[in-house]
Amino acid sequence: MPTITQLFLTVFLLFAASRVVLRFRSGELSLFGFLFWSGIFGLAAIIVLFPGLTSSIAIALGIGRGADVVVYLSVTLLFYLVFRLYIFIEDLRHDITEIVKKIALKDMDKKNDKKSS
Amino acid sequence: MKLLIGIPAYNEQEMISQVIKSLPRKIEGIEKIDILVVDDGSTDQTAKIARSLGIYVLRHILNRGLGGALKTIFSYFRSKNYDILVTFDADGQHNPSDILNLVKPIIRGEKDISIGSRWQKSRNIPFARKIINKFANIITYLLFSVWTSDSQSGLRAFSKKAVRLINLQSDGMEVSSEFFREIYRHRLSYKEVPIVVQYTSYSQTKGQKLSNAPNVFFRLFMRLLR
Numbered sequence: 001m002p003t004i005t006q007l008f009l010t011v012f013l014l015f016a017a018s019r020v021v022l023r024f025r026s027g028e029l030s031l032f033g034f035l036f037w038s039g040i041f042g043l044a045a046i047i048v049l050f051p052g053l054t055s056s057i058a059i060a061l062g063i064g065r066g067a068d069v070v071v072y073l074s075v076t077l078l079f080y081l082v083f084r085l086y087i088f089i090e091d092l093r094h095d096i097t098e099i100v101k102k103i104a105l106k107d108m109d110k111k112n113d114k115k116s117s
Numbered sequence: 118m119k120l121l122i123g124i125p126a127y128n129e130q131e132m133i134s135q136v137i138k139s140l141p142r143k144i145e146g147i148e149k150i151d152i153l154v155v156d157d158g159s160t161d162q163t164a165k166i167a168r169s170l171g172i173y174v175l176r177h178i179l180n181r182g183l184g185g186a187l188k189t190i191f192s193y194f195r196s197k198n199y200d201i202l203v204t205f206d207a208d209g210q211h212n213p214s215d216i217l218n219l220v221k222p223i224i225r226g227e228k229d230i231s232i233g234s235r236w237q238k239s240r241n242i243p244f245a246r247k248i249i250n251k252f253a254n255i256i257t258y259l260l261f262s263v264w265t266s267d268s269q270s271g272l273r274a275f276s277k278k279a280v281r282l283i284n285l286q287s288d289g290m291e292v293s294s295e296f297f298r299e300i301y302r303h304r305l306s307y308k309e310v311p312i313v314v315q316y317t318s319y320s321q322t323k324g325q326k327l328s329n330a331p332n333v334f335f336r337l338f339m340r341l342l343r
Contacts, residue, residue: 097185097288104155104175104189105196 002049009048016080017041037083044076118200118224119149122216123193125186126154126207130161137170139213140205146224147201153193154207157186163207184292188285195280202280206271215312219274222308229279229305230296232265233272233312243316253294263297265309272312279305291336 002010020037023029029037047054122140126133133154142150152172156164158180167174175189187204194202201223203216215233222228235242236250250269257268273296275283282303287295300307 093288094286096179097181097188100158100177100179100181100185101189101192104177105192108173108175108193 006048010045012077013041013045013048017045040076040079118147119151119198120144120147120201120203120220121194121197121199122150122152122203122205123187123190124152124154124205124207125157125183125190126159126163126167127157127180127186128159128161129163129207130159130166132209133163133207134166134170136205136207136209137167137172141213141216144217144220147220151199153190155186155189155193157181157183182289182292184285184287184289184295187292191280191283191285200277202275204271204273210314210316211272212313212315215272215310216274218310219272219312222310223274223276226276227306228308229276230300230307231274231310232267232296232307233270234265234267234309235270235312235314236266242314246316257294257297261294261298261301263301265297267309268297269293270312287336289336
């Protein structure tokens, strides 16, 4: 029987995965990006639903104690948020470049109009 | 056939006049050659000097980087009836006579793109430049599956078809590698043409710097994850 924390984290990861699918379908995310982020959130979901796995992995890696699921998921969440922020800033940069380009081309058209009139 | 030579320039008042005057005005097989300087928000007299030489000048009100300036050159080309585009650096490192060899495969319709490679002819290339280029070539291959001997060359020629298909995303220096993604994506044919470069103390202060390499790599990688 999953705990409330597991249910909450699973719902969050499903939401994150749905964002990945939507971005891929709209063409904003490449196939590589889709596979990468799907893998990250898929892995996080497996760890949430089967926390015992982390202990097995920790023992296999010689860490000595079960990895802290919350810490891992927090890092994943931060990673996701930083990625979103990065995309947002990049989009802003591109928008600024687009505006600068349009102004440059428009200014030239104006000058040519003046010359021809 | 009409040829446009596009020069992205940022604070190049020392060299821009010399570079523009050195460009060929006639090439066999080309009826008309136009020169366009995109002044990428320079804080010096670059645009004023270029305008005084009677060529086309577009001015960015803000500095957007090499990729931003190249996007404007591509947009200008598309809005006019040109057949071939050549991009040429404003720092005086390129030899104008190489343009002829570069446009030949495009005029003949043999290739969609030709890229000047500095590593086959040039001597005395600074060590730091060699390292940057090797690193960039490997990254370009890993990310875009196209092997090139000079992924950072600024001297290139494009057919009308290539300009129509190429969709540049990057604003900064990473745009140089992005051309290879577009070559791969659109299955464009390309040829490397050996060119000569003159590395002066001035030109070495321009272009790619070793310290900028991790940033360029990070941006290219993040672009793949989008």
